[in-house]
Amino acid sequence: MRVRLTEIRxxxxxxxxxxxxxxxxxxxxxxxxxxxxxxxxxLTISLHQATIRMSEGRVYVEAAPGQEVNVNGLVTQGERLGxxxxxxxxxxxxxxxxxxxxxxxxxxxxxxxxxxxxxAALDARTRIGIESGLFAMRPLAWIGIATILVLFLLxxxxxxxxxxxxxxxxxSRGHATIENDCGSCHSGLFRPVRNQDxxxxxxxxxxxAPVEIEMAELDEASCATCHLEHRxxxxxxxxxxxxxxxxxxxxxxxxxxxxELVDASDFGDDHPPLRFSLVTDPTxxxxxxxxxxxxxxxxxxxxxxxRHVGKAVSGRGDAKQYLQCGACHQPDAGGLxxxxxxxxxxxxxxxxxxxxxxxxxxxxxxxxxxxxRTRIRGLYSSRVLEGKVRDASAPRRLRLRRPxxxxxxxxxxxxxxxxxxxxxxxxxxFYDRPGTCAxxxxxxxxxxxxxxxxxxxxxxxxxxxPGSVFSHGAHDTFACLKCHPAAAVFDPDPDADLPRPSxxxxxxxxxxxxxxxxETVVSESSGDVLIPTMETCRxxxxxxxxxGGDLVPSPCSMCHPFHVRALGPMAGAADDVDAASDASGxxxxxxxxxxxxxxxxxxxxxxAEDTGGSDAAGRIGHPLPPDHPRLSLxxxxxxxxxxxxxxxxxxxxxxxxxxxxxxxxxxxxxxxLGLAFALGAGSADARGLGGAR
Amino acid sequence: xxxxxxxxxxxxxLYLKVAIVVLFASLVAYVLDEPAGGRSGSSxxxxxxxxxxxxxxxxxxxxxxxxRDYRATGAPLKGWVSAHVYxxxxxxxxxxxxxxxxxxxxxxxxxYVLMCVVIASGILGVAFYALVPTSMTRNRNNIxxxxxxxxxxxxDGECRLAAAGLPDYYARAVVxxxxxxxxxxxxxxxxxxxxADCGTSRALKSLxxxxxxxxxxxxxxxxxxxxxxxRKELLLKQIRRDLRYKALLDLWLIVHVPFAFAxxxxxxxxxxxxxxxx
Numbered sequence: 001m002r003v004r005l006t007e008i009r010x011x012x013x014x015x016x017x018x019x020x021x022x023x024x025x026x027x028x029x030x031x032x033x034x035x036x037x038x039x040x041x042x043l044t045i046s047l048h049q050a051t052i053r054m055s056e057g058r059v060y061v062e063a064a065p066g067q068e069v070n071v072n073g074l075v076t077q078g079e080r081l082g083x084x085x086x087x088x089x090x091x092x093x094x095x096x097x098x099x100x101x102x103x104x105x106x107x108x109x110x111x112x113x114x115x116x117x118x119x120a121a122l123d124a125r126t127r128i129g130i131e132s133g134l135f136a137m138r139p140l141a142w143i144g145i146a147t148i149l150v151l152f153l154l155x156x157x158x159x160x161x162x163x164x165x166x167x168x169x170x171x172s173r174g175h176a177t178i179e180n181d182c183g184s185c186h187s188g189l190f191r192p193v194r195n196q197d198x199x200x201x202x203x204x205x206x207x208x209a210p211v212e213i214e215m216a217e218l219d220e221a222s223c224a225t226c227h228l229e230h231r232x233x234x235x236x237x238x239x240x241x242x243x244x245x246x247x248x249x250x251x252x253x254x255x256x257x258x259x260e261l262v263d264a265s266d267f268g269d270d271h272p273p274l275r276f277s278l279v280t281d282p283t284x285x286x287x288x289x290x291x292x293x294x295x296x297x298x299x300x301x302x303x304x305x306x307r308h309v310g311k312a313v314s315g316r317g318d319a320k321q322y323l324q325c326g327a328c329h330q331p332d333a334g335g336l337x338x339x340x341x342x343x344x345x346x347x348x349x350x351x352x353x354x355x356x357x358x359x360x361x362x363x364x365x366x367x368x369x370x371x372x373r374t375r376i377r378g379l380y381s382s383r384v385l386e387g388k389v390r391d392a393s394a395p396r397r398l399r400l401r402r403p404x405x406x407x408x409x410x411x412x413x414x415x416x417x418x419x420x421x422x423x424x425x426x427x428x429x430f431y432d433r434p435g436t437c438a439x440x441x442x443x444x445x446x447x448x449x450x451x452x453x454x455x456x457x458x459x460x461x462x463x464x465x466p467g468s469v470f471s472h473g474a475h476d477t478f479a480c481l482k483c484h485p486a487a488a489v490f491d492p493d494p495d496a497d498l499p500r501p502s503x504x505x506x507x508x509x510x511x512x513x514x515x516x517x518x519e520t521v522v523s524e525s526s527g528d529v530l531i532p533t534m535e536t537c538r539x540x541x542x543x544x545x546x547x548g549g550d551l552v553p554s555p556c557s558m559c560h561p562f563h564v565r566a567l568g569p570m571a572g573a574a575d576d577v578d579a580a581s582d583a584s585g586x587x588x589x590x591x592x593x594x595x596x597x598x599x600x601x602x603x604x605x606x607x608a609e610d611t612g613g614s615d616a617a618g619r620i621g622h623p624l625p626p627d628h629p630r631l632s633l634x635x636x637x638x639x640x641x642x643x644x645x646x647x648x649x650x651x652x653x654x655x656x657x658x659x660x661x662x663x664x665x666x667x668x669x670x671x672x673l674g675l676a677f678a679l680g681a682g683s684a685d686a687r688g689l690g691g692a693r
Numbered sequence: 694x695x696x697x698x699x700x701x702x703x704x705x706x707l708y709l710k711v712a713i714v715v716l717f718a719s720l721v722a723y724v725l726d727e728p729a730g731g732r733s734g735s736s737x738x739x740x741x742x743x744x745x746x747x748x749x750x751x752x753x754x755x756x757x758x759x760x761r762d763y764r765a766t767g768a769p770l771k772g773w774v775s776a777h778v779y780x781x782x783x784x785x786x787x788x789x790x791x792x793x794x795x796x797x798x799x800x801x802x803x804x805y806v807l808m809c810v811v812i813a814s815g816i817l818g819v820a821f822y823a824l825v826p827t828s829m830t831r832n833r834n835n836i837x838x839x840x841x842x843x844x845x846x847x848x849d850g851e852c853r854l855a856a857a858g859l860p861d862y863y864a865r866a867v868v869x870x871x872x873x874x875x876x877x878x879x880x881x882x883x884x885x886x887x888x889a890d891c892g893t894s895r896a897l898k899s900l901x902x903x904x905x906x907x908x909x910x911x912x913x914x915x916x917x918x919x920x921x922x923x924r925k926e927l928l929l930k931q932i933r934r935d936l937r938y939k940a941l942l943d944l945w946l947i948v949h950v951p952f953a954f955a956x957x958x959x960x961x962x963x964x965x966x967x968x969x970x971x
Contacts, residue, residue: 043853043857046864122842122846126876127875129943140947141951144954144958152800166799168967169797228735231731
C-alpha cells in the first residue's frame, strides 16, 4: 500500500511546518525503535508499539503483542481505521486524513504533548510548604476569630439562652434559680451591680452602723464589695472571714473615737467579756454590764429553780413525772431563743388561783387585780340577784331571796356588805396566803388601775446578750445542764424506776450528785444570773483561725451578724440618691420599717418554698443543724412565729393589772437579729414583734 | 550564630529579667491585696493585672506588624523577638494571678486556654529554631533547595536520553522515575521526610533487578542510567529531609498565629462581658 506521512513540526520560532514523505510498504510499523517505518520519540512508547496494515481496501491498526493503542480516546488491541480517526501513541497524535496524491492512506502526525522542560514537569509534581487551601495562617485565623465572635458574642447577644459561656462561675446556691437570668442582678450595660439590684429582693437588709457614723469603709462599700458572686455553688457569700471584721474592730477605738464598742479581733484570744443586759430594777431600763460573778437580777418576780426542777408532779393518768427544763422553757420556732413563760401555760397547772370552793376552777384571771375585783363583785352580786346564795355565813334574807324579786333598799345594803366581805376574803387569800399572787409577785398598795392593791412591776429578760445571736437550736445536742448547771438540775426519786428524760445528757446524774461534785450552787433565787460566761463558750469555740484540735473555729459572724435591721435598711449604691436619702433620715424611722410587702404574690412564695428557704438560714454565716426546721415564706404568713420579746407575756394575757414594760432595746435587737437569722431577708412580719411593745 | 540564642540572650537576658520582675511584682500585689470577699479578677489588683496582661497580648501581636516593617527604627527585630518570647511566657503565670486561679467552663477560661495553646506552640517554635536550622544547614550542604530541584530536572533529561535506545523495560523504569516521583505534598508527607512509594526508588530497584542481558553500547547505557537514578534518589532524600525541617519550622507558626488571633477575639469577648456584667 502507498502511504503518505505528513509530520507537523514546530519550529523554534513557533511556526508549524508540514513535512511529507511517501512510502510503499506491506505494513506500517510504529514504535520508538529506529527500525520502525514511523519512529516516534518518547520513552512511554514501546520499541515496537503498533502496526497499520491494509486488507481488502480497509485499514486496520493492531497493537504489538503486550501493547495497546488508543483510538479516539479508547484503549484497544486493534481497530479498523477510517478518515478522521485519531490515534494516540505516547506524546504523539496520528490523524487519518482523506487519501491524497494517489496514496491509499494519508496520515498526519504531531507531537502534541511536548513535555520537554523537565524542570517545569518536576515543579508540577512538587508541592512545598504546609499551607494549603483553608489550612493556612490567614484562613485559619479568620475562622478562629469568626467562630469565637459568633459563638460567644453574637449568639449570646441575640439569644439569651446561649449566655452560659459568659457566666464566670456558678452562683451561690441561694441564687441558683436566677442564675440564667443575668438581668435580674446585672441591670445595665457597663454598670456594676448596684445595691438596689440586690435590694429588690433583699430589701430589709439592715445597716451595719447607725447612719450618723461616718466611716469611708462603710460609706463607700456596696453589697458587691463584700459579697462576690460567681464563685461556686457552695460558696457562702456571707463568709468573709474574721479578718473582715477585725480590720476595723481591732482598733475601732482609734478609728472611731468616742465609740462605746470595745476593740476585738478574735474570739479565741482578743474578745472583751460578754456584756449582759441586766434588769436591776423592773421599773427602769436594763443596764449593760460586764459579766461578773456577783451579778444579781431584780425582775420583780420570785422564783426558785431548786424548788421546781426535778419536782415530782402528777402527769396524765397514773404516770409520775418530774418537772424538767422543757416543761417551761420551750424553744421558739426560729430555734434561737426560748418562748416567753406564760402563767396559763407553764404555772397554772400547779399554781391555781382558786379562792372559793363554790367558784369553778379557772375563774380567776391572771392579770390586773382591778379586773379581778370587778369580776368577783359581779360573781357574788349575780348570785344575790339570782337567789343562789348558799353561803352559810350570808345573811338569812339573802339566802331566802327568790330570783327576780324586787330588792328593797335594806336588802341592797345587805347584799353590798356581803359581796364586799366575800371580796375581802378572796383578796386576803390572794395576798396573804403563800401560793397565789404573793408567792411570786410583790404587792403594791394603789398600784392597780382602780387605785387598789396591785402587783409590783415585773420585767423579764429573754435576750441577755443583745450584741450577739445565740441559737439554742444549733446547740440542741447538748443538755441544758451543760451550760446552765445551776438551773438544770435533775433530781428524780432515786428509788423510782424512771426512764431517762429526753432532755438529759447521756451522763446526767441526779442533782444532789451534781451539786456536790461540781460544787455548783444550785439556784434558789430569781436574782441568780444563770447565763453562762464566755469561758463556757470557749469550752467548745476557738478563734476563727484555729485549726486542729477539737474546738470549733468561730468567726465573728457566727454570733455577730453584720447587717442590723434595727439600724434601718442599707443605703443604695452611691448613684442611688433616693435610697441614700431614705436611710439618712431619723434612725427611729427603722421602727416603722416593715419588710414584708403586701405586693409579694403567691408565685413568689411558691418559689421561695421550692428552695426551702434554706439559703436564708446560712445568710449571716451561722450554721444551723441540718435537721433544723426550715421556715418558708408561706408558712410564716399562715402562722407568724413567736419571737422572743423583752417581757414575759403578750398583752392579751396580761390585760392590764401587771404593768408591762417592754425592754425596747432587746425587742428591737431580738426582732432584727432573730428574723434575720431564721429567715434571711424580707420575710418575717416585724409587726408580730412590734405589736408586743 | 545560628538558632535562637541570638534573641534568647539578647542584651544579657534583658527581657527575661523584665519578665521576672513583672511576675514577681504581680505576685506581691496578688498576695498583699486581700479584698473583702476574697481575691478575684474583679478586685482592683485583678483589674490591674488583667490590664497588664491584655496590654501585653496586644503588644505581642504587634510583632506580626513589626517584623514586616523593614524601615522600622528603634529596637532591632532581635530585641522584639526576645521580649516577645519572655513576656509571652510570663503571661502563662500572670493571667492566673489576674483571675485568682478561678477557672470554669466559660469564654473567660477559653481565652486563657487559647492563650496557652499559643504559648505552647511558641515554646515549640523556639525549640524548633534551636534544633532544626543546624540540621537543616548540615543537610543542605551548601546547596540551595532550588539547585537541588534543578539538578533533578537535569537528571530526568539525561535519563530520557540514556534510555532512548534501551528496551521498554528501561524506558518504563525511567518514566516511573520521572512521572511517579513527587516532592512535598501533604502535610504528613512533608513532615515524614520520606516517601515509601517514591517512583525513583522503585525505578532504581527494578533497574537493579533487571535480567535483560544487554550488549556493548546498551550495557554502558544501562550502567549510566542506574548511576543517574541512584544519584537522583540521594538528592530526593536530601530534599525531603529539607522539606521536613521547613515543615517543622512552619508548623508551629500555623498553630501559633491563628490561635493568637482567636485568643484576641476571646479576650475581646471576655473584656466586653465582664464590663457589661460588671
